[in-house]
Amino acid sequence: MDKPLILVTNDDGINAPGLRKLIEIMRKLGDVVVIASELVMSGMAHAVTIQTPLMPRLIKEEESYKEFITNGTPTDNIKLGKHRLLDRSPDLVVSGINHGSNASINIIYSGTMAAVLEASIDGIPAIGFSLCDYMPDADFSHVEGWIEKITQKVLNEGLPEGVCLNVNIPRISDEEIKGIKVCRQAEARWVEEFEERKDPYGRTYYWLGGRFVNGDKRNETDEKALADNYISVVPVQFDFTAHHVVDKMNFD
Amino acid sequence: MDKPLILVTNDDGINAPGLRKLIEIMRKLGDVVVIASELVMSGMAHAVTIQTPLMPRLIKEEESYKEFITNGTPTDNIKLGKHRLLDRSPDLVVSGINHGSNASINIIYSGTMAAVLEASIDGIPAIGFSLCDYMPDADFSHVEGWIEKITQKVLNEGLPEGVCLNVNIPRISDEEIKGIKVCRQAEARWVEEFEERKDPYGRTYYWLGGRFVNGDKRNETDEKALADNYISVVPVQFDFTAHHVVDKMNFD
Numbered sequence: 001m002d003k004p005l006i007l008v009t010n011d012d013g014i015n016a017p018g019l020r021k022l023i024e025i026m027r028k029l030g031d032v033v034v035i036a037s038e039l040v041m042s043g044m045a046h047a048v049t050i051q052t053p054l055m056p057r058l059i060k061e062e063e064s065y066k067e068f069i070t071n072g073t074p075t076d077n078i079k080l081g082k083h084r085l086l087d088r089s090p091d092l093v094v095s096g097i098n099h100g101s102n103a104s105i106n107i108i109y110s111g112t113m114a115a116v117l118e119a120s121i122d123g124i125p126a127i128g129f130s131l132c133d134y135m136p137d138a139d140f141s142h143v144e145g146w147i148e149k150i151t152q153k154v155l156n157e158g159l160p161e162g163v164c165l166n167v168n169i170p171r172i173s174d175e176e177i178k179g180i181k182v183c184r185q186a187e188a189r190w191v192e193e194f195e196e197r198k199d200p201y202g203r204t205y206y207w208l209g210g211r212f213v214n215g216d217k218r219n220e221t222d223e224k225a226l227a228d229n230y231i232s233v234v235p236v237q238f239d240f241t242a243h244h245v246v247d248k249m250n251f252d
Numbered sequence: 253m254d255k256p257l258i259l260v261t262n263d264d265g266i267n268a269p270g271l272r273k274l275i276e277i278m279r280k281l282g283d284v285v286v287i288a289s290e291l292v293m294s295g296m297a298h299a300v301t302i303q304t305p306l307m308p309r310l311i312k313e314e315e316s317y318k319e320f321i322t323n324g325t326p327t328d329n330i331k332l333g334k335h336r337l338l339d340r341s342p343d344l345v346v347s348g349i350n351h352g353s354n355a356s357i358n359i360i361y362s363g364t365m366a367a368v369l370e371a372s373i374d375g376i377p378a379i380g381f382s383l384c385d386y387m388p389d390a391d392f393s394h395v396e397g398w399i400e401k402i403t404q405k406v407l408n409e410g411l412p413e414g415v416c417l418n419v420n421i422p423r424i425s426d427e428e429i430k431g432i433k434v435c436r437q438a439e440a441r442w443v444e445e446f447e448e449r450k451d452p453y454g455r456t457y458y459w460l461g462g463r464f465v466n467g468d469k470r471n472e473t474d475e476k477a478l479a480d481n482y483i484s485v486v487p488v489q490f491d492f493t494a495h496h497v498v499d500k501m502n503f504d
Contacts, residue, residue, distance in 0.1 A: 045327075046297035046360050053449070053457040075297075075361075076460070083444045084458060105373060107492050108298050109327075117492075121357060121441050150503060160501075162439075163494045180503040184493040187414075189373050192335045197305070205305040206336060208328070220498075235501055237494040240359050240369075241436040242415045242487040246472075249412075249487055251402060251432040 003064065004030035004091035004155055007119075009077045010098065011041040011111025014069045018097035021140040022129060025147050026094060027065065029155065033086055034067040035077040042100075046114040047073045056080055074115035082122060092155060093119035093126040097143060100134030103168040103222040103232055104186040104214065113166055117238050120164035125154050127164065132226060133171040142174035146231055150180070159235075166234040170226045181230040186221035188214035255316065256282035256343035256407055259371075261329045263293040263350065263363025266321045270349035273392040274381065277399050278346060279317065281407065285338055286319040287329040294352075298366040299325045308332055326367035334374060344407060345371035345378040349395060352386035355420040355474040355484055356438040356466065365418055369490050372416035377406050379416065384478060385423040394426035398483055402432070411487075418486040422478045433482040438473035440466035 006026045010019040014036040026032045035056065049072045060067035068085055070077055078093065095115040102110045112128050119126035129147055131138055150167060159165065166185075170177065191213050194206040214223050222232035258278045262271040266288040278284045287308065301324050312319035320337055322329055330345060347367040354362045364380050371378035381399055383390055402419060411417065418437075422429065443465050446458040466475050474484035 040303060043300040043302045044297075045299045045366070047299045048295040048297070048361050048460060050295045050460055051292060053459050054446075055451075055455060055457045079444045079460065080446070080458065084446050084448075105490070108369065108373075108490055109300050114297070117360065121360075153503060160494070160497050163497055166492070182498055182501045182503070184495065184498055185491055187491070192331045194306075194332070194336050196336075199307075203307060205307045206332065207305050208300060208302055208331065233501070233503060234492070235494040235497045236492045238357070238360055238492070239437055239439070240418070240486070240488045240490070242412070242489040243436065245412050245415055245487045246434055246436055249434045249485070251405060251434070251485060 005088060006030045006032050007081050007086065007090040007093045008032055008034045009036050009074055009095050009115045011044060011074045012099050013037050013040045016099060017136065018099050018131065018140060021143065022094060022097050025144055029148070029151060031064040033081065035081045035085060036069060037073065037077065038069045038071060041073050041111045043109050044073045044111040045109050046075050046117065049073060049076050054080060056085060074111040075118045078115050078118040090124055093124050094129065094151065096129035097140060098130035099136060099138055100130065101132040101168055102128060102130040102166060103226060104188040105190065107166055107185065116164045117236065120162065121238060125159045127151065127154060128166050130168045131171065132168060142177070143169050150233070162237050163235045166236045168222060168226055168232045170229055172229055176229050177231060178229045180233055181225035182233045182235065183220050183222050183225045185234050186214055186223040187216040188212060188223060257340060258282040258284050259333050259338065259342040259345045260284055260286045261288050261326055261347050261367045263296060263326045265289055265292045268351060269388065270351050270383065270392060273395065274346060274349050277396055281400070281403060283316040285333065287333045287337060288321060289325065289329065290321045290323060293325050293363045295361050296325045296363040297361050298327050298369065301325060301328050306332060308337060326363040327370045330367050330370040342376055345376050346381065346403065348381035349392060350382035351388060351390055352382065353384040353420055354380060354382040354418060355478060356440040357442065359418055359437065368416045369488065372414065373490060377411045379403065379406060380418050382420045383423060384420060395421050402485070414489050415487045418488045420474060420478055420484045422481055422483070424481055428481050429483060430481045432485055433477035434485045434487065435472050435474050435477050437486050438466055438475035439468040440464060440475060
């Protein structure tokens, strides 16, 4: 039987340790093609490149393994993979391992999860993995068994139609992790705190910063699961409709 | 009584005719502050600028009116407005008028709708307006009464918590428009067709193109409303959780 074809991408760029770790894990599970951005695409969300052209380059090729870099976004990378760079449709798309949490409202800003959603729109099973540690030298040693377990299950069983997974792993040792919890996106948000500075010409500029504020006290959220030392898995879909108000609203 | 404060933005950039039309309409309804990107941000989705700083500039000031340009994305513009450029929290955020449809799956790629969602995350009523005509010289003459009607209703009555509006207007004359339909996002998608070219050095590059494919035959979708000559209004929320599978999925 052919090994599954796994497309790997991320939003921290081709050189991120989190991507390297994910590649290492996926090469145990199938044939792997990496398509990742040359530059850091953190915070690029679902951006697509339409003002400029895309120029992917094959930079490495071994048996059952290829690695491309591009000048595009994570979403572009999935589109390029599906329609130009892969010989056949991938059996799975994985994205990450992100340096930093994509739980709660972070999903909306995340290039990592955009790649996952983009694959899902085209019916490809897809999983985003994030470690709740944004440092470039974050310790990924404890994630391997968990990522392998979740990925193998999805390879074996697939995912419900139109659904992909947002997996977040707490920044604790393997022994402390209590297990995996399937949960919902917490209703948290960022409260911006722009830092104001002056450039050498006296002009004001701002660096985006912020505080993460979680006012969602329910038990079944991803933030709660992470705080309780569980890996959070949120099944994710891309319908933005507020179904609960469609029938109540009118403009007559 | 004070006039409402309306923050206006878009993703086609400060010079887009659609933005100018929206400003004209909003100045009849309240005090207006425009914060728009200097460059075209079409397709930027919910991207936030975290690799570089933001430098907004006030370029116009009149009674009850201010206009800023920025080097940021539509989402950045909302964040800058809320936390740095406005004296008080806006009563309403409007975004557009987008040159091109943001119905169906287009919402996920749209900078116009990202600005609207960003405002909504912070509890500000917000509406995105799009005309289903992507041409820079699109005819906006028929949109005014409809946009005014929808905006005035939201100013008067507010919106349900966590809900914003995605309004799309068909490219037909005012007489042909049959009314406003509140509906759901159609499950359509883009099938990419990258155009392959060679640069002067012989390197391959790709321009993103594509065909819009709507396989969603249900009656109550935005695409159906637009095809039937209605203005579509989709109430939109930002919870990505696939609630229907949370309880059915487990990794034990």
